[in-house]
Amino acid sequence: MSRAERLLELIQILRRYRRPVSGEKLSAELGVSIRSLYRDVATLRAQGATIEGEPGLGYMLRPGFMLPPLMFSEDEIEALVLGSRWVAERADGHLALAARNALTKIVAVLPSDLRDEAAASSLLVGPSENLARKDQDITTIRKAIRAEHKLLIAYEDAKAVATQRVIWPIALAFFDHCRVVAAWCETRRDFRHFRTDRIKMIEALELRYTRRRAVLLKEWRALEGIPEQ
Amino acid sequence: MSRAERLLELIQILRRYRRPVSGEKLSAELGVSIRSLYRDVATLRAQGATIEGEPGLGYMLRPGFMLPPLMFSEDEIEALVLGSRWVAERADGHLALAARNALTKIVAVLPSDLRDEAAASSLLVGPSENLARKDQDITTIRKAIRAEHKLLIAYEDAKAVATQRVIWPIALAFFDHCRVVAAWCETRRDFRHFRTDRIKMIEALELRYTRRRAVLLKEWRALEGIPEQ
DNA sequence: AACGCTACTGCCGGAAATTGGCAGTGGCAT
């Protein structure tokens, strides 16, 4: 195994463990001495990986993904740039920032003669027309989805009937004029959809819901007839 | 310079030249022997780069970009996935396909435990509401923009007045309900905007326009007050 | 047919990078 491959392997091993792992264990799994492991960690850090090491504990990789060298066609890069711009324009603050950061990283490594072209890429995203912005809420929802946490919401449906419910959010759909949360509703014991602009209050309950999101998502997709994207 | 860096450098050099370059020249630019160059080319090919080599001619890189190892945060990957999905949903056939391909490539290299999560990512893009689809035209426009080629179009404006013009397309803006081409209009000798759904006919003139797109784009941006994205 | 140009491969000795072991420092918790 070449060194480059081993570095990638190290990232993946670190990613598998969620808790700190000692360097000795990592070196054993890689079939390499502890000394080399320290060097590998240093190299990865130099490449931008956020590997945290604490004496007495071990190493832990801050959640993230290391992509190995990838080859993209011109169209593919253009698609990534356009997509990131759309997210930067339309998604909530955190995600929009992440989109800009991802874009910056990609553009930074392009050869200089192409950097300008990509930066000045001719595919633009227009502003949203009348999309009500509830950035902080969307961020809360996204976090809850990822953590499989319950949410308490005050909702006002299309007929202006107000309710309070505990929901298990599983997905967030972006439409032209609104965003919709798909969730399992504890009150109704069924899947329900909630337009984010009709959510009047939202409270993150630091409480995990009892089924796996992937499973719920699959059931919901089947019910709604939504194909995998 | 480490070998990994040199491989990236080779890609960038190949990208600079648009015509075939001999291995000898490449090796000279890299400050390395011809023998090593052959090895480097072989390595890059094994990594998926499409470098074409023909005896008597030289090497040529099929247009595309090699991204070096990159580190993305969870949010950044989520933004890339969501953005690609939007492009796959909303852009024209070629670009949509490119978005799907880019996504496939990214997902393919994620560690397996995360692949499913990314594939089943909870951020979805709803279908467009009443967007008139003119896929083949959009592709033509995109190609013309990239090549800085003129286009002959038959246009019907908001008042149903029909005209034919030669335009120099410089950008394509995606709005919720329509796509708009920004262009220099030869007839009017000024910048004009054309909604793609009002373009009745389009013909690609294999003729380069006389000013650089980057410059035109900058002027147009200044005129319209559109900030760099 | 001969020649020039170039991609491509195998082999070999020398150069350079990688590796493992060792010794030592320092932080932290028990």
Add this chain to the structure above:
DNA sequence: ATGCCACTGCCAATTTCCGGCAGTAGCGTT
């Protein structure tokens, strides 16, 4: 005070990398 562990510098052994050489093969020109 002890144990655990991250981290660094040094050095010799190992592995990989590199350049040069010789040789094969495809293609177009003369």
